[in-house]
Amino acid sequence: MSGDRGKDIAEGSTVNDQQQTPSRYESQKRRDWNAFIQYLRNHRPPVPLSQCNYNHILDFLRYLDQFGKTKVHIQGCIFYGQPEPPAPCTCPLRQAWGSLDALIGRLRAAYEENGGTPATNPFASGAIRVYLREVRECQAKARGIPYKKKKKASGNQGKGTEESSSTVHFS
Structure with missing residues (x-):
């Protein structure tokens, strides 16, 4: 009987270990959040999270x-x-x-998990979206890769997805 108990404990600990081990995404999100908080602390003068705005986030992205x-x-x-x-x-x-896009997604989620409200989330700022769009377009131009944006389906259920090209022409 004591052998079965030991087996149950061993099996139970395996299940508990798996449940307590954070996923790769959760681990990365925690590392990203800690790095951002450290960046704010090292800022001169230090910036409290409550006073953080999209400018601090843009500076962080440029720093990276x-x-x-x-x-x-x-x-x-x-x-x-x-x-x-x-x-x-x-x-x-x-x-x-x-x-950068994935980083902002993780930081946006981490902000709300750490007590921030969606209405005040600086990672959801329009300025951040504009910056990311500009980076994407700049990098696509620099590498000669046209960016294709998928059109949203509007009553085309069952039909193939249409794409519109946001190709930038080089002169």
């Missing part, structure tokens, strides 16, 4: 660029607009748009 791994060609570069340049260049590395 120095740790980016995505080559973004500047307009004067001979490889500007080429998806696969044949040689290296001195253009800067930046955070990829997709990484």
